[in-house]
Amino acid sequence: MIIKPESTITTWHQLQPIWQGGEELVKIGLPHSQLAPAWQILLLGDGSPTRHLRLLTSETIEVDVIDMSLIGDDLDNAPKGIEKIANPRIRRQVWLKTASGKRLAYATSWWEANHIDDYLQNRSLPIWESLAKLHTELYRDIQGIYYGKSEALEEGFEEKRTFWGRHYLFWHRGKPLTLIYEVFSPYLSKYLGKIKIDD
Structure with a gap:
C-alpha cells in the first residue's frame, strides 16, 4: 500500500451534524423514539462492527481501502481524541462492504505512523480481523455519536438520507492505539428494522 505524502492529503467524510451526543x-x-434498540446495539455497543455486519448479512465483510495519507502532526479536523494518537499520524479511510459489493459502513481511522504496521500487517483486512489474528486485547471507548448529512456519503452509500455515526478510541495495554470514526448505511434497516421507533 502506498502512503500519500502530506502534500497530497485528501479530505475525509465527516457528517455535518444535525444532532450529536457525548460520552454521557x-x-x-437514547430514547427509542430517537434511535431504535437494535441500532443502539450497533452504534453504542462495544462489539466489533465488522463482526456485527457479518452476522447480520451472512456475507463476508470486505474492506475497500480508499485512502492512506501521512498527515504528520495535523489534527485533520478529527474528533476529540486525535491528540492522544502520537505523531506522526496516518489517516486510513475505508468502505466496509459485503462480498457481493453492498457498502454498509464508512470508516476513517488515525494511527501512529511508526507503529501501524505492527497492527495492520495486511491493510486490506478489517481492523478487527487484523487485531484478532494478533490476539490483541482491546477496549473500545465510544466517545461520541452523530446524526447528520454528507453528500459524499449519500453518493457512496447510494442513499439520499441522513446517517448515524460514532467515534471511539481503541485502547491497548492502557494506551490509545487508534481513533476511529464510523458511519453506517441506512440500508442496514433491512436487518435491524426501523432506525427509530415512533412515539
Whole structure:
C-alpha cells in the first residue's frame, strides 16, 4: 500500500451534524423514539462492527481501502481524541462492504505512523480481523455519536438520507492505539428494522 505524502492529503467524510451526543449519552443510551434498540446495539455497543455486519448479512465483510495519507502532526479536523494518537499520524479511510459489493459502513481511522504496521500487517483486512489474528486485547471507548448529512456519503452509500455515526478510541495495554470514526448505511434497516421507533 502506498502512503500519500502530506502534500497530497485528501479530505475525509465527516457528517455535518444535525444532532450529536457525548460520552454521557453513550453510557445511558437514547430514547427509542430517537434511535431504535437494535441500532443502539450497533452504534453504542462495544462489539466489533465488522463482526456485527457479518452476522447480520451472512456475507463476508470486505474492506475497500480508499485512502492512506501521512498527515504528520495535523489534527485533520478529527474528533476529540486525535491528540492522544502520537505523531506522526496516518489517516486510513475505508468502505466496509459485503462480498457481493453492498457498502454498509464508512470508516476513517488515525494511527501512529511508526507503529501501524505492527497492527495492520495486511491493510486490506478489517481492523478487527487484523487485531484478532494478533490476539490483541482491546477496549473500545465510544466517545461520541452523530446524526447528520454528507453528500459524499449519500453518493457512496447510494442513499439520499441522513446517517448515524460514532467515534471511539481503541485502547491497548492502557494506551490509545487508534481513533476511529464510523458511519453506517441506512440500508442496514433491512436487518435491524426501523432506525427509530415512533412515539
